[in-house]
Amino acid sequence: MSETQWHVPDEALRRFVADPGAGDGIGAASIEAHLTRCAACRETAASSVDRAALSRSWEALADRIDRPRATVVERLLGRLGFGSSLGRLIAATPALRWAGLAATAVVGVAAVMLSRFAGADGPFLVVAPLAPLAAIAAAFVPTTEPGGEASVATPLWGAGLLLRRALAVLALTIGILALTSLALPGLDVRALGWLLPAVALSFGSIALGTFLRVEIAATGLAFAWVTTLTVLRVLGGAGFSVADSALFDARGQFVLFVVTAVSAAVALTRRHRLGTLEVFP
Amino acid sequence: MNAVTNVTVNNVAVKSVSKRFGATVALDGVDAQFGPGVNGLLGPNGAGKTTLLRILATVLAADSGDVDAFGVDPSTGDGRLAVRRRLGYLPQEPGFHRHFSAFDFVDYIAILKEWAERRTRHDEVRRVLTLVGLADVMHKRISQLSGGMRRRVGIAQALIGRPDLLVLDEPTAGLDPEQRLRFRELLGTESAGATVLLSTHQTDDVAALCQHVVVLLAGSVRFSGTPTALAALADGRVWLADERDPRADLAWVTGDGLVRHVGEPPARAQHVTPTVEDGYLVLAGRAGHTGASEPDPAVRVS
Structure with missing residues (x-):
């Protein structure tokens, strides 16, 4: 880069350094262009810079550059009043990332299409409760924890964080499934019958997850759910309808509510088991 | 579980700690104390x-026995939280x-370590x-970093907030020689006043870094003392010769063509000053050769 013989007058340079945007734009642009070619003027400019202000400016710039980009879920949690740090910890769970949410949507859409093909709510009522269960299991399995084992040895790790994540997962997966259920054939109130089974299975997996590995608990509950419906199907004979079966009438829903309440109580009572890797070493 | 009592000099202590995974006994009544400075854990896989x-x-959590860290019992909820607030773990x-x-990764761990204020945390x-x-690759995805760089990312997150207790599981694994030297330098400056526990297979790391070393064999403590004392276990049991002696426990050809032996020396053997590695080999070899159900009593040298 060639040096020039002309130099910016000291006063003009001082004003430029103090506030580059204060003068006329053309003059500032000229000085800026000159500084890129003139080492002497750069040195003079550097000597009159407010070091503290420059340091603050750099720190703000670095902070802006380094700030991790917030995900959609993080922004959503922020609007719901969660602090940015807590929002980040909750949103980091794989079930709340795009892939996890997309998987829930795909399951929901597939179940709706099966129901439309069958001309009844049955397939959706069977499949929909399994999606939140899978998402909860994925949120609790330590191998999916974004920080790995290092996370477990930190003060914020434990039941508080995991249960908040579970609630966020449950709320979002249920929301997505509720949206897809709007496309069910002959939509009526019975189509909401999957909600309590979804919550009961999810809470049940968390409660059982304080005794054994959560993925084993979730797999066992999914198997129990499908087995129960198969038995009801066999007992129901030719005219069997999932929506009219014992699981989805008032008594069945009450039983599922009780299962949810008991599971929540067990999970809270045994929450200390979630503070280490004891149940999933 | 009760906290170990009378812990004054030692910041961290375990007493009769056992841990089992199914039929496998991982720890069998381990007693050990760790004070300020760098404490090494040696032992085979x-x-x-x-x-x-x-x-x-x-x-x-231990199945049985007592654990004490800074006078706190980490088996309770409050105790665990108190320890985690002073802990860095790799x-x-x-x-x-x-x-x-x-x-992103180190920032995420910093949030979990209660660094809520963003600017300070960053x-x-x-x-x-x-x-x-x-510094130059901090915004690269971890999946694009080399194994040594990933290890350093792990070390970085453990150093957040200059913890009082640093627990490092094989921190130098995957680091090249220069990085290992830099790690030693870093540990010297960053862990001043802290209690550091590190496990390693590198006996020269122990010799260079540790003030105290514990050797674990088959879930039991077999030695507790200084690296110098560990090396001294091989006093009179390390010698050089032109030919391999079949009676030696271990023998290998060194760079200058001589054969270095560890074991019971023959008469008029050319003894050499033992290293920490020699002491460890003597200890491990002794345990391996006894092969008996009754282990040798642990060697304790302060």
């Missing part, structure tokens, strides 16, 4: 080093999320990543 470190890092396998950059994240020499 499967000796129980990682299990002991995981218990001290509050990641696992697991053997950190398990990074593939979407994270080095900065300053600390930049500081620890710079300390381990990753």
Whole structure:
């Protein structure tokens, strides 16, 4: 880069350094262009810079550059009043990332299409409760924890964080499934019958997850759910309808509510088991 | 579980700690004390080093026995929280999320360590990543970093907030010689006044870094003392010869063509000054050769 013989007058340079945007734009642009070619003027400019202000400016710039980009879920949690740090910890769970949410949507859409093909709510009522269960299991399995084992040895790790994540997962997966259920054939109130089974299975997996590995608990509950419906199907004979079966009438829903309440109580009572890797070493 | 009593000089102590995974006994009544400075854990694979470190890092709970860290019992909820607030932990396998950059990962752990204020936290994240020499690649995805760089990312997150207790499981695994030297220098400056527990297979790391070393064999403590004392276990049992002596426990050809032997020396053997590695080999060899159900009593040298 060639040096020039002309130099910016000291006063003009001082004003430029103090506030580059204060003068006329053309003059500032000229000085800026000159500084890129003139080492002497750069040195003079550097000597009159407010070091503290420059340091603050750099720190703000670095902070802006380094700030991790917030995900959609993080922004959503922020609007719901969660602090940015807590929002980040909750949103980091794989079930709340795009892939996890997309998987829930795909399951929901597939179940709706099966129901439309069958001309009844049955397939959706069977499949929909399994999606939140899978998402909860994925949120609790330590191998999916974004920080790995290092996370477990930190003060914020434990039941508080995991249960908040579970609630966020449950709320979002249920929301997505509720949206897809709007496309069910002959939509009526019975189509909401999957909600309590979804919550009961999810809470049940968390409660059982304080005794054994959560993925084993979730797999066992999914198997129990499908087995129960198969038995009801066999007992129901030719005219069997999932929506009219014992699981989805008032008594069945009450039983599922009780299962949810008991599971929540067990999970809270045994929450200390979630503070280490004891149940999933 | 009761806290170990009378812990004054030692910041961390375990007493009669046992841990079992199914039929496998990982730790069998381990007693050990760790004071300020760098404490090394030596032992072969499967000796129980990682299990002991995981218990001290509050990641696992002991089946029985007492654990004390800074006068606190980490088996209780409050005790665990108190220990975690003073802890930096590098697991053997950190398990990074593939979407994270080095900065994202360390920032995420910093949030979990209660660094809620973003600007301060980011300053600390930049500081620890710079300390381990990753300032230039901090925004690269971890999946694009080399094995040694990933190890340094793990070390960086353990250093957040200059913890009083640093638990490092094989921190130098995967580091090249220069990085290992830099790690030693870093540990010297960053852990001043802290209690550091590190497991390693590198006996020269122990000799260079540790004020105290514990040797674990088959879930039991077999030695506790200084590296010099560990090396002294091989006094009179290490010699050089032109030919391999079949009666030696171990023998290998050195760079200058002589054969270095460890074991019972023959008469008029050319003895050499033993190293920490020799002492460890004598200890491990003695245990291996007894092969009996009754282990040798632990050697304790202060």
